[in-house]
Amino acid sequence: MEVILKEDVPNLGHKNDIVTVRPGYGRNYLIPKGIAILATESAKKVLAENKKQQAHKEEKIRNEALELAKKLEGTKVTIGAKTSSTGKIFGSVNNIQIAEALTEKGFSVERKNISIVDDSVKEVGNYKAEIKLHKDVKVEIDFEVVSE
Template sequence: MEIILLQDVPRLGHKNDIVKVRNGYARNYLIPKGMAIAATESAKKVIAETIKQQAHKEAKIKAEAEELAKKLEGVKLTIGAKTSSTGKIFGSVNNIQIAEALAKQGFEIDRKNIVIAEDQVKEVGTYKAEIKLHREVKVSIEFEVVSE
């Protein structure tokens, strides 16, 4: 069954995408939850018109995200954490601390858009994090965890 997504669905597609899914998944989950509608001819025409109108806005948002990505490329963060004598961190460093460190440098980035490459950062050292600024624009930054 072909459907039109009304919002981003993880591992399926983005808003306004026309995707093919199994009938039961569409009828029992996506459509009742308001995540999708059936892809009829009239619905496809409406979505095509909506996409035309949003293309200009989308290009502007993507350009702003690319500009911010260029500024973020050279940024290196230092995050202080309380550690034991062996270098192990009490607790762990997560995306909240990275978002706060970026805010101190003047970059307002939502913590939900920050993904740390490793599962957990529990030792002093240098790590990488990926920041999703736009669905097509991602930037990788380095951060160093030091003992306070």
């Protein structure tokens, strides 16, 4: 019996895969739970069309991420922080402050997609941050922490 999976199933397949299962497993478990649908000819045609549209959308999103990566590549951000006389920062610089500095420069990047390459930024100086724009597209930017 062939079924089309609606979600990922461990040791069986991923979403939108057509898999062959035992008739009892498909009829009594997968289909009633809504995990799969019967792989009829019409369902296969719908699946093919959905995959085609999804691939088109994914390609568009990826191209937008590549364009933003090219714009971000040479960008250097300056972040001001309160410091002691020895150059140590009170607290630390995190991805929220980097996202705010990028927003001021005109780039819209979510803070959860920013990771600081070094463990923590606790002193004045130059550092690097990695921004994940897409699952295939990552860009590194330089940022400088200065005393306010």
